[in-house]
Structures are given as structure tokens and as C-alpha cells.
Amino acid sequence: MSKQAVWWEEPYRIVQTNLRLIDASLDPRALARQGREFGASAITFNVGGIFAFYPTGLDLHARNPYLEKGQDLTGEMLSAARREGLRMIGRFDLSKGTQIAYDAHPDWFVHNEAGEPQEFNGTYQACVNGGWASDYSLRILREGIERYDLDGAFFNMTGYQPYDYSGRYRGICHCSNCQEGFAEMFGRALPRREDFSDPAFADYLLFKRRTSVEAAQRIYDTVKSLRPSTGVMGNGKGACDFMRLEIQRAVSRPAPEWPHQPGELARWGEAIGGGKAYSCASTNFLDYQWRYASETAHNHMLRFGQQIASGAQIDYYLLGTFDQPSPAPLETVHEFLEWHEANGEHLTMTRSRARVGLYHSRVSDLHAGASETGKARTNAFRGAYRLLLEARIPFDFVSDERMEDDDIARQLSRYDVILMPNTPALSDAEARALDAWVEAGGTLIATGETGHYDERGNRRDGFALASFPARAITRARSGLETYVAAGEGEAGFAVAQLLHLDGWYFDAEARNGAREQLLLQPEQKYGPPELCFPKDQAGAGPGVLRMAYGKGEAIYLPWLPEWLYFRDGLPGHRELLSHLIEAAYQPEVRLAGAGPVEITIRAKQRGEGQKVVHVVNYAGQRGSAYEEPPVVPGLRLGVLGANGKARTLVSGQEIAFGAPGPDGYCWADLPDVKYFEVILLPEAAN
Template sequence: MMQAEGTPWWEQPYRIVQTNLRLIDAGLDPLALARQVREFGATALTFNVGGIFAFYPTELPLQARNPLLTRDLTGDMLKAARAEGLRMIGRFDLSKGTRVAYEAHPEWFVHNEAGEPQEYNGTYQACVNGGWAHDYAHRILDEALKRYDLDGVFFNMTGYQPVDYSGRYRGICHCRNCQTGFQEMFGRALPTREEFSDPAFADYLEFKKRTSRAASQKLYDTVKRLRPETGVMGNGHGSYDFMRLEIQRAVSRPAPEWPHQPGELTRWAASIGRGKPYSCASTNFLDYQWRYASETPHNHLLRLGQQIAGGAQIDYYLFGTFDQENTEPLEPVRQFMHWHARNGQHLTGTVSGAKVALYHSRAADLHAGATATGKLRTNAFRGAYRLLLEARIPFDFVSDQVMGDADIAAKLAQYDAILLPSTTCLSDAEAAVLDAFVAQGGTLIATGETGLYDEHGGKRDEFALRSLPVTRVSHAASTLETYVRIGEDELDFPHTRLLHLDGWYWHADRRDAAGCMLTLLPQPKYGPPELCFDELEPDSNPGVVSQSFGAGRTHYLPWLPEWLYFRDGLPEHRELVAQLVGAASQPPVKLLGAGPVEITLRVKDRGAGERVVHVVNYAGQRQSAYEEPPALHGLRLGIHRAAGEVRLLVDGSTLTLSGCDGEGYSWVDLPPVKYFEAVVLPAATA
């Protein structure tokens, strides 16, 4: 397998098959499996090595050996992988131990406040702060990596896991290590419940973050000490060389299934990865309780289409081996793998060409329970995600986790506009960076409680952002059932003058230079029908407050149109935000025609080289069902500053762009799009 000299293999295009082995798989044929993986189109295999059970003849007394093992399965698999030209990633599950380890050192493992261990099917959850994580896990790595020249390592289920495989919440760990560590760090006792009503809970979130990062760094350092050339696959938290996230259903989540999980994960990975490669493993099965029930092939192809549209590498996760009870997804995924192998040079090593960003705040997610609108947080964010996607605006994430980077100003400078959907929790440092972005010419669009809390969920007296056209909230209404009126000369709404508003509205003090658009109407009667008409004049409460700040501009919406869009899906709320975005940013690509599609733009050489437009078809998704999508006809793609020919990687045809229109776009009619299409464009013209 060839690679550029001095370039790690994980920085080349890769396609991984992960086999999560059972004890009964100890008798598998490594040569046959390696051949199957290669013929499937993969370049690497993730394979069990050690942790809970060793799939090699371990000599460590507290690491249980697979009782069905009759050979050095790890060693034989590594040889077979090498013979087939595959990379091998060793899978370690260091999150648990068996009874032999627990009985030898119960203090290494999680115990709840009542002193009960977190046991499941004879395995015991290891505490992040205990001796299993701090010492014995590293002895396992030392033994395995000295024996096997693995190309990569993957650590399963690292960090705090208070919920078991059955979805049962088992409680906060109150082992002696956690109690002592928390007392030393914060000078107080551990919380008894994971709720903000417990005054110690906000500190506990910080405790988990610090200790998890320290544990991750220690694992990374151990691998690099033993084998510097071995790549560490991480989950985005802590230290790693390349990132591996996971796409799966959880039937416990509220229906319907969120169909944009793959795109959301890839955008998050790109936003926090600082240029490191990333993949999102598509689980072959439905959910953990039903590991033998396969997803539909149509769901897998929708997932894969979103992933390549977001610049991700490819990872496919099998429970067991290719010997599946339901084999229906395997052939379509195999075909995709081979298509990716033929076209990988256009699909990997790219960066986003989007000019719009959606702000992703982990602090706001973690501290949602401390805020007034915490229960709306997820759906407000997803409403903003949907409205940008369904307005066909290419967009990225900007993550709060990189706002302290030295080059953050340069990273933000690539965007014309950033949307903050009720991003409740902002630190002073974050606010300063965002204010500087506006001052340099950017546009911020913020809704609801954005910046009314600090990064720990503490309530602020004023908005954190100086660039906002409002200073403080005088009072908030939470149960309104009314409308926002669009004035005759406001925005472009030829067919409606009203946007419905349900729930929250924040009455905020405006800065002297602020201007206003749209008007909140007094709450009308809604029954009986004979009495449903306006009796009162509109008051002075606006739907949008705006101001210039330095060379840029900010818009504040004192309500939650993005949350309403998630719930109700009326296009007026989408168009309101899209028009504010459009006033600040000319899209690099446009797509016309009917159908539920996503469009993204990827570029080579940091924007100076080849461009690839991805079109993803969601027509096969209905609620939680993923079926064969109808091909979408009549789509027309417009590219700004382009001329010449374009090549379609799925259809295989080459098409010629039309001449530029008055806005600088050249157009091409796309052939029918089934699952997705990738359109290779020439580099942008001057």
C-alpha cells in the first residue's frame, strides 16, 4: 500500500471496516476475513485486541483471556491483514474489567452513592480516576503494543458512562478516588444527582472534563512512547491523531429519527479537529439491544452521502463479521466503497468552501438545565440546522471548543455570517472573539437567550456580546400565542405579512444606534372564530433588532423562529433567517428545483484548487423510515465564478457550464440524482 513519504497513512484516503467480535468469533479464519475486507473495498480493519477480554494470549492476570481462544488470533489477523495490503487498527475496550479484576481491586471500579458497583453481564465499569484506568490499562497497552505492530489503536467507550447498555441510569460514581479528587479540585463534596438544583453539579461537569482529558492524554502518551508511528483514533475529546465518531440509532430517543446525524457529526468533527482527518462509523445494526437487526441500505447510503459531503473518511461498523443474519445492506455498501476507492482523490483532503457558519456550543448543551429555555435547546439548534440546510445554504459549524485557538480570528474570517441559535452560554473570551469578527466586517445573527449566561451556566445581568444591538432583558414572556407582523417595505415576503410566534419573547433594552424590523402583535383571541380579529394596535416590540458594529453588522431576534421551524416547518421562519443571512453572504453555489436536498461545497488546497459540489437526496426518508429514494429530476446547479466543464462522479458524465448570468453564476442542468451526486468543478476564476 503506497503512501506519500513521511505522511501518516490516516492522512491518505481510507475506508475502514470495524468488526466488533464476540467471544464465539475466536475461531474465525483470519485469511478469509482479511480477503473479505479487501474485496469489500476497505483499506483498513478495526479488530479486537484487548481490554475486557484479550483476543491474544495475554500474560496479565487481571485481563481476562477469551476462554474460546486456541491461537494468537490478534497476531494471525495482523499477518493476514498485511498479506492483503490492509492496515489494522487494534480495538481496546479499557472501560470495564471482568470479575477477576473487580475482586482483586474493587476500588478501581465505579460505585454509586450507595456503594453498589456498576456491574453488567459480569463486567464492571472502570472509574476514570481508579487504578484500572491509571495503571492496569497501560499495562495492557504495553503488553499488546510490544507484541504487535498495529497501524492504529481505538479505545472504546472511554470517559464517564453512568448509563448501562440497557439504558439504566446507575448514578454518579462515589468511589474514594472520585470523592478525594473532587474535594481537592473544588473544596466540596460530590453532587448526589446530575441536576443543576444541586449546587455542586456545575463543578462536577468541569471535574469530568478535566479528568477525562487527563486520562485521554495519558493513553495517547503511552501509545506514542511504545510505538510513535501508530495512529491513535479518538472521539474528539482529548488527544488523538484522527477522529472516529459513530452514527447509530437509539430507539430511546424521541421519534422521529433525526436524519441529519451524519452531517451534524461531520460538521462538528471538522469544527473541532484542527485539520485532523475524521470518520463517522455507520453502524450496520439498528441499536445496541438489536445488534442483529440491520439498518436499511438506503439509510446507510444517505449516511454515507452526508459524510462525504462533509469531508469525512469512511468507516463501516459490523457486529461480528460479514456473516450477518440480514445481509441486505452489505452489497450496496460494498458498491459505495469501490466507488469511493475510484474517486477518493476528489472526496478527501478537502476543506469546506462555505461562507456561513452555525455556532455549536458544547457549554450551552451541557448547561442547558441551568437556563430558562434549556428544554428547547436541542430543537432550537436543530431548527437552525434544518433551516440553513433546507434553504440550500452551504454551512459549517464554529465550535466553542476552538474559540481560544491562537488562529481563531483567521478561521472566522472565512465566513461572512455566523448564526447563534439561542446560544445561551458564552464566556467573556468567546464574546470578545465574536465581537472582533463583527468589527472586522462579519455579520452575527443571534436569537433568544444568546449570551445571557456564562460558560458555566451562571446568569448574566447583560448580554455578553457588545456587538449586539441590545444590552439587557427587562422582562421575558414565555407563553405568548401571537404573531410578528412584516411591514410593507421589510424584507421580501410577497405572499404573507405574518409570522406566527408561540412561547418566548424577550423584551430587551435597545442601544441608541439600533434599528428595528418587524413588529410583535398583541396576543389575539383565537376562539370562537367570530371573535378572532385584531382589536389592538401593534406595540413597539420588534421582531428583529439590528445595528452596525465596526465594519460589520448584528441582528438580534428576541424570539425563537428556528425552534418554531423545527416544530412546525413553515417556510416563513426559514425565509426570515435565510434573508438575513443572504444580505450578508452571496452563496458560492445555488441549487434550483424541487426536492428535499442538501448542498455543500468542498475545496482542495485550502480553497485554491479543485472544487466539489455535493448534492444529497433525502427523499427516501419519511419520519423514521429509510427506503429507496425516488430520483430527483430537474435540478439546476449554479456556480459562482466558474467556467468550462464539470464532471459528475456518480453519473459519470461531463457537462458544460452556461455563460454567466447577471449575478455571476454559470448554470448546468443535473441528470437525475438518486442517493447523492458529487460534481467536480474547476478552480474558481478571478
């Protein structure tokens, strides 16, 4: 029996109108018409939660005071959306209540250790374990779902939120519900701070995870019990039908802005979704504190280019309606949505054809503070992301959240290489799955402390992976200022190289059969210049350890070249890792020519769909500025077995591939690339 089609598995373009109370006077018919003309296929509109945008019958559910008596703005909007051919997604914010709810049941809401409620702008943060989350908010949800035949339901800010809208940290909730629930689960008191120096903190991370998943399941079950056809949008951390992630700046984050956030989120959505549709809502504004300061149109286009290159659907987020005080990006976004409407069949519900996986470990991120290299965890991951992208190696995320799936062997079999950038925390189940994949022929490349801690952040006696060329770390050295030397022809280098090393090196006990490559040099003297030469040329340890395991190989770099690449950007560290990767597989596509561009290759999830190559141009991003990018000319695309003609979806041109060369690649000249280009490959390449 074939699976019934659902609308969110077709190309969609959502515009989220995050309404203010004063928007009660809007004209639903005009808004629906604007949405359709803008290029949306669905619109997100307020239902209830903090405030009801309809005549609620629940005493503790605050009604929007700007509504006229008996006015049903949500119902009017649903009718208007239907007339315009738009899907409507109901927006619920069940994360907070107003003063009337707090006064009636303060025990439903978050209180820190000092007993202070988490209040902001007259709203109170609901505790995941309190009666608002487990009961009253579900009454609100039932009322809304029973009233309105919504196409989808979106839930804002679910889960634990220890920071308020101003970014002020309010502390761990110590309400009676959390205290009792934590004691029942772990037999101890709640931690007093979110830090591994508190012995209860590792348990608290698990407590938050379990209770958040339970809360998401309650919401999902409530919707589905009333309207099975309503699609539940989730954040990827609980039950849902399709996923909605969000891209925004946060001025509190260290500058410069991480320009790969859209691609990172989309890859994560694909990795954990198991084939579900996913979108990454692009916020129109700079940050929460400045919701009327619009992003540049060029930043939105870079975001969209990354998203579609990783298979994401489209979601655009406005505060209020289309009548924005800073409307500059709207016309460009409108043009993109029209283009997406014409070409979405080639862009959505696709799967990556990458043969390289970048390991994404939620557990390592959570428990990084328990490891020696905790402060380097994020930038090590981002350095690996950057070097793969800049080496033009198509890649996916391999998520630790899927490693206990029954079909994990099938999932991993898609990859020839998996890169694990300083991934300290690894469970026994993860290790078994990765060892089996290596034994079957995969190449695992790992750095730093990978697998030297368990999934709770406890240090192991040795590495978790049996396939690893080292048994255990015997000494962790920090603050080194030296080099790793590569000989001519070693690890892919055409000429001898000195790669600088600043920071960590891990002396490790090698297993029998492990081979050493590259040499750690003794610490160097760097001043005065007359004395800057090594007196002892003997190596102080290997730069690379590698060992065959079954049909595959595991490669260990006992330092952090990817972290150094993120910080310094010297090509030697990128070349080291890219040489190791490229020696283990043959990419399906190659891109030649100068310019800061990314390449991916995708195909339809089901059937024998046409292969699609995406090229994304980053030339408009400089530090924290996103401006109009100069076009990138002179790019050439090489594809294995692509002899024939292809079509470009942005420039609308036809390109021709030449005959295969000795290495099997057929090459074609690409048109100039501004924001991005999408190439439908000839059928011969399928």
C-alpha cells in the first residue's frame, strides 16, 4: 500500500507573520492576497498560547485585548487563506502565560533557586514539568485544533529556556515539579549551576532531554488525536511530521558572524530527519532586540542558496505583516520565491549523494566542558565544516542521534569517509556501529580526544573504537608552539611541509599494526630571529596514526588541525585532511576555477530522479557584512559519466559536457555565478 501524499512533501514556501497584539485590525483578505502575490504557498498565523487571537472560552488563556468583542481573527484568516489557495499553519506559543495564569497557578511556571519567577514583559516562562505544560496548554491546543481545520501547527520556544528575551541568564528552574521529578529520576538534588564542576549537571542534561521529548510527544499526540491531517512542525528534538529550524543573527555571539549557519542547520535537519521535510526559517530582522532592522537582501540570498543546496524547503519570518518599516529585502525575497515556485520540483524532498560524512555529535557538544579540549569543540567542528566546503568536497552530517537506529548499517553504507573532528563523547553503541562500518570498508578520520569519553562525559580508560590505531591517550599536552612535519610525497603533499601546531597534542599508545606518518617537532625557539632554528631534528611523536581494520581503515590525528584551520586559515591544514579524504574515495563531481564557492549534489529521495548540482557563492560575505556578491566567472564542472547537455536553472542556459577524460570526468563551462547556480545533469549521469 503506497504512502498517502501530504502537502509538506511537495515544494512549499512559508511566510510566517509573527503577529503583534496591535495587528488585530489587519484585513485578512488583504494579507492573504499579499502572501500569494509575494510567492508564498503557505502562511503562518497566530492562534493562541500566550494570547488568543480568537474568542477563547478558557479563563486563563488571555484574549488579545485589541480584538473587537467576539472577533475571530484566526477564523477570518483561515477563510481568506483558503480563498487565495494558501495553506495555513497555526502558530501556538505554549511556552508562556500571562499574569492571570501566573496568579492562579504560580507553581506552573519557572522559578530559579532564589524563588524568583522568570518574567519578561508581563509574561511568565512555563516550566516543562509544570501544570501549564502538561495540562492547561494542551487545553488551549485542543480548543484551537478543534475550532480550525489547520494545514499545520507550529509551536514557538518549546523546551527549557534559561535565558530571557534580553539574553539575561535566569538560572536553572528549581520549582517543586523540577525538584521532585529530578529526584525521582536520579535520586539526588538539582544542580545549582550549569557546569560540570557540579556533579549533578550531567544528570540534568539527560533530565532536560527526556522531559523535553515527553513534552513534544504530548503536543504531537494531542494534535493527531483531533486532526490527523494537520501537520505538526517540530524543531527536530521530538515527535513531528516535518521540521522548522530558524536562522538568525545573535549579536551576543562572537564576531564575525558564522556564515554557514543556514547550511549547517539544513544538513542537521537532513541528518536527523530520516527523510522528513525540513525548512530553516530566515528571519527578516537582525536580532530579537531589533526586530525592525532588516537583514540585507544579499544575506537572505546566501541563506537561501545554502538551504536549497542541502535540500531544505523555504520559510521566511516577518514580525507583523508585509508593511515593514525597513522593506529593503522584500522585493529580492519575492523574486526568489517566484523562482522557487517555478523550480521547486528539482529542489525539495531530495537526498544528498555525498560520499563523505561529517560527524555531528550533540552529546559531545553538551559534554564538551567535561573534556580537556572543551573550549575547542565548537571551532574544531566549524573548522572541519569550513575545510570540507572550501576544499569543494560534498558532504553530509552523520548524527549521533541516529546511531542506535535499527538500520544504522544501511545509513552508514552511503559513505566512503567519515570525519570526526575532536568528538570526545561516544557511546558504546556508536562505537560498535562505526567499527562495523570501518570493518566493512569505510575510512574513519578522527582528531584530538575523539571517543575518549562516554556519552555522559566520563573519561574512559582508552578509546571507545576498536578500529582506532591507538589504544589510549597517555599524556595530554597543551600550549605547544611547534610544527608537524610532512615529508615529500607523504599524506598527499607534493613537497615537504611544516604545518604549525599551537595548542593541544595527545601522546597515544599505538596499537600493533598502526603506521605512523608526519612527525611532531620538538618545541621551537622563536626569538630572537638569530636563534630560530631547531637544534634537534628528531620527531616528538607522529602527526598521523593509521591502521587497517577489516576492509577499511581508521586514521587518527592526535592534535587539532581543523581547529587551527578555523582560527588561522592556512591551507596546509586543509590540504592535510582533504588529501587523507580524497585518497579514500572518488567524488562524483568536481569544481575547477577560482572563487569562494561550495558544491553539493542531490537527487530525488524516491525513484530515479534527476541529479542536481548546486554551486553557492560566498563572495558577498566579508566578516559580519553581507553585500551584493561579485559574480564568480570561469568555473568548470566535472561529473563522472556526464557526457551530454545540462540545464542551469538560474541563468537558464544550456551547457555541454565534453567526452570523458582518463579519470572518467566530463567537463563543462558554467555561466557566471552570482548568488548560486543549480545544474540539472544530463540523464547519462543518472
